[in-house]
Amino acid sequence: MSSAIDHNGATPPVNVYEGNGQLSVAMPLPGAHPDHVSVSVQTERLEVTAECKYPQESQRYLRHDWRVGSWHLEMALPRRVDPSGARATLSLGVLVGMAPIPEAGGAPSQPEGAATPGGARA
Secondary structure: OEEEOOOOOOOOOOEEEEEOOEEEEEEEOOOOOHHHEEEEEOOOEEEEEEOOOOOOOOOOOOOOOOOOOOEEEEEEOOOOOOHHHOEEEEEOOEEEEEEEOOOOOOOOOOOOEEEOOOOOEO
């Protein structure tokens, strides 16, 4: 299960998929910049925090289907992953986090860690 919480109550949609020995999580984060996004990957959990600098709250919207603002997502992962190989990319407003799935019955090779949107581990 996932839960997303921010001050305005918005929840970003999340896609979770598996392929090529890794688990991937994708979510749109409109207005987010890689310097203001934090991704933490643990063996069974994912946490994402994004502070968007231009929420556009003063706009006079005639239709407002999506928002720009701050996001916080915490979710249980459907499979155990190896946090030491986790990476994240933010491109065109979509954050994609990826982490290898250990072989059946295998434990993660490193302690839990964090990935940055640039792909490096924090």
